[in-house]
Amino acid sequence: MMEQGPIKLQPVRKNYLWGTEDWMLSWLNEGLEEIPLLIKIITAKEALSVQVHPKDSLAWEMEHGNGKTEMWYVMDCEPDAYLYYGLKHRISVNEFRKRIENGTLLEVCRRVMVRKGDVLFVPAGIIHAIGRGITVAEVQQSSDITYRVYDYDRKDENHRRRTLHIEKALKAANFMPPLPGRHPMGPRIEKNGYSKTLLVQCPYFVVQLYEIVECMEGNVEASFQSFLVLEGEGSLKSNYGSLKLTKGDSIFLPKGMGAYHLIGRLQILISEV
Secondary structure: OOOOOOEEOOOEEEEOOOEEEEEEEOOOOOOOOOOOEEEEEEEEOOOOOEEEOOOHHHHHHHHOOOOOOEEEEEEEEOOOOEEEEEEOOOOOHHHHHHHHHHOOHHHHEEEEEOOOOOEEEEOOOOOEEOOOOEEEEEEEEOOOOOEEEEOOOOEOOOOOEOOOOHHHHHHHOOOOOOOOOEOOOOOEEEEOOEEEEEEEEOOOOEEEEEEEOOEEEEEEOOOOEEEEEEEEEEEEEEOOEEEEEEOOOEEEEOOOOEEEEEEEEEEEEEEEO
C-alpha cells in the first residue's frame, strides 16, 4: 500500500453489451493491488443482466475469492427508470430454477423505480439488475464474481448468448425479499460549511455523502479514504500541498495521511473500510 499523500487516480474503462463501467478505484491502480474496495461508475445504456453475488464463505469455496456485497448511489437516470432489487416474495429453489429455465424470472423480481440521489444496499445473495438509462456509483467488496441468471436473450458481437451460471446462483441466492431500500441509512447532518449523510454502513465499507458549500476538515488515520467527486469543483489541501478537484475525479488518501481540508462547492462520496 502506498505511503504518501493524496493521489488522483486514472479510471479504467470497460465496455460491455449494455454500456460501460469506469473503475475509479480498484486493484488495477498501481500500488493498490490489495485494496479491499472496488468503486465504479456504471452507465447502463441497456439493462444489465439479472444476477447474484456470493457471500465470502461461498465465494472462497467455489472461486477462491472474496464475496461481493455492494451499494448503489444513483447519479443520474432517465424518467421512469427502474431496476430490479430482490424478489417480490419468498420462492423455493425449485421455482427459481424453473423460472430461469422458462424465462419467467422477471415476474417475481421486485421492480423499483429510481430517481437521482437514491441509495440501495445490495448484500451478497440479493438478486438484482440495473435497468437501462441509469448511471450509478457502485461501492463494493473487491471482487468480480458474478452469477448471471437472466440476460434478456441477448447475443454478443459473435452472435452467441452469454453464459448463465444457474447452479452456482442456486447456492448463492437468498430467496427471501430484501428489506425496503432506496434511502440512506442515516440522516442528513448539517455542519458549519457542509453537510454529511451516512448512505451505507456494513462490515465491508462505510459510504457517506458530503455536500460542501464552503469548507470542511477531515482526517485519515486508521483506514484509507476514497473520494469520488459527483458534482462541483474545489480543492483538497493537506501537508502534501493542494490538489484541484472537479466532477468525475477519484482521489485516494492513504492510511495515516493525517489532516486535510476540502474547500469549494462540492458533492463527494467518501468511502472507507
